[in-house]
Amino acid sequence: MGRGQFLLLGVAVAGAGALALVHARHREAPLVDDALAPVAAASLPSTSPPATSMPTSRGSTLSGALGDRIAQARWIAVGAGAWPEATQVQIEQDVGLAREVLGERGVVLFAAGADAAVVQVQRPGGERDPLGSALADLFAPRGGRNAEYRAPNIPVDAPATAAHVLDALDLATSRSGDPLLVFVAGHGDVGAQARANTVALWAGSDVTPEQVASVLEDARRPVRLVVTTCFSGGFAELVFDDADEASGPSPQLHCGLFAAPWDLEAAGCDPNPERAEQEGYAMHFLEALRGRGRDGEPLTLDVLDYDHDGVIGLLDAHTRVRIASTAADVPTTTSERWLRRHAPSGGPLAHVDLPEEDAVIEALLRRVGLDGRGAAEARLAEAALAIDAASTAVEQAQLDEDAAFRAAAGELLARWPVLDDPWHPEFATVYRHDREEIARTLAASSAYAQYLRARERAAAAQLALTDHEVTAAPLERLVRAYETRELAGRLAAAGGAAFERFEGLRACERARP
Template structure:
């Protein structure tokens, strides 16, 4: 299951009045992959950023801008009724597609399309316009894909299949800012987002702490956050938890799983929102921030083999303990993977069982569907040729009789049960994959804790100094400098 995208300010007039800037970019590369969750993620992020940065200039660039043609796909489970053509759709193997709907986006005040030119020009104009004490935020909600190493390893998949690579954004940041005394932060929620950590250290130079951000997954990871399902209870992507933590409530208004204000200062900074997501999210994402990616990249190869002295202020150890206890794992077992391994084996075996059951249901449904379809086509041969006059005549004159034939067939009910069982098992597999991802996230946090301990024992090391600059950038509350 894939997911999700976020930018800019090229059309915003410059003003002498100091103001932070938020650039939000979203949508899919084309209609079939511009799912409704992306639209809702953009709306949620925009609302939260407006609450937390009330003086900010917020611009939104989404899909095709103001073009009235459909640019959002949504899905709801179709009714099991003749009026919904569901009996016919089941036999023709389009019963899940039968729930698709398409419409124009409902975001008000969209500044323009999510195009390559708009993104790069907006940043090129907006970043240098940041004044002392101001900050810019880039929020991306949509899709991403791998790119060549020369392009930075990843790219944003914008509307109409346009692309912006890590190297493109590195070039803009290097040329345009942020100016001294200002800051630029970003939230990347798409697949393969981790490569964008390099925006904080272009050309491999040590980060100076003026650019930092948060990413839903690693450079080679797939992210949740782009389902077409209208049920918001299924929205588990990074932005669901990150922006909920910043706002102080879940996106549906419910209380948070726990208080993310780790330092007790009465407000949640972006890094606290990120740490909340690492523990609270029940998704397949394994997020990281720029400071965490720096720790991972700079650690020596031999670190897993040597003992480290625990640092008293290690921010990752409490997360390891909390997540381990949630999973019923003893965090004192060393190495931790020894305690994780039995659960991974058991859950992976369970996943294999579910996959095998799915295969059996799919095969059984396909066999029954083939029998019914052959009888349907023998009686109504024009059903084979959609988009023809004969098919239009079939819908007008023979549809009721055809669906009655389908529903009365002795194999129809077993076929429908196998089809439904397949999709129920698909949901069960996703939940189990999320549980397995929690084990991966626990190991990820444990690795970060070891790296923190290693570098904290060498406070004069350049790598540690760069980490502290990045983390200070991430920890600064919104609106503060």
């Protein structure tokens, strides 16, 4: 079942009263050099070694003056890819903006550290060997070949490995104090269930919601998470004990705001350093916190203060993303996750003041040119059909590309068996001695020409799918806002501890950073 079919199911179920939007796990296509345009998100396929979850090592990797600073920190900002090819400059820029906006008493954990030249920056029109490029794109397509690497331009306190991140969380929550804000930018991947989702960190390491829950088990101050990665909504499972819905509510109240639900991607990993060309949750969110729009233009308080409390809080900034983002993101929160677990599927409604949902509904109805929930659900159903058809087209185009690759690769390897392995001891000799004949063979090969056409069709199909997802995103946000408002009303009518926890989560999310 494709994402479009899941959306159709969600809209149908919502109309019946259960109000559950469910999303498929669409994965982004691998990057090649020609596709170094904005990367749709943080589940970046890689030819590098796989990430592996690391166990929590309480307080063992950070000590001395840095450890003391972390223990007293107001905020921690984390940014990384698993390897250089996934450490795009936008991640660095977002972490730098977080540092600027959040102010004093913060700590930055980034990639391989302050001096490591691992930040990927797209370079304009770099010179490449045409034959080498053709062989690389045929046998080993990957991002980063049209990019250069440099050290971070932002102050960095330590590398962003899984061990460092978990130890920093442990140190920073080991003393009583004001809430700790943790900002995370980078890539994520989806697990078999939400608590098994991961955020990719340096050197192929990663962390899961379950690991974070384990570290926060003994936390002596509340934690507010802001995670901008793909599948970041998996960290909303922190509302449950051990990040496990079956274990009941967490004994402590931590909250979070996320760029996407547990099973959807998010934008925000672009190697293009031009901020005007980028899109992503962090840009809208962080600029809103300091009273600005995505491009840094000043906005008045009445535009951003959605709960009318006189300040711009975390949930205000999150609401701004939901309204203003042009990406395919569908942001979510811990309070939304709590509602979808505890709100009755039917029964009476009580009034709940949710000005953020009201603002999203008003703004997005105007943006998509609709006049109510029914029209939004109908339009979303249409978008779901288009996404499903586009997903099918992508799958077929990728199958066609795979078949064309096998024909073209087989033709070349039948004559030059080592061409697909540049590390083979004979490769350099073969490439140097036979390069003109290899180039002539490629130029005359109908199989290779068919492969190039198939690759172009696959790229076009992926772009078409992305366009449909971007079109659907404001509709999904809109329907989700209606859903949240109704579920909150049902939970309020039921009352009790579950509604009190919802109000506590919402208050946590509304706080200033």
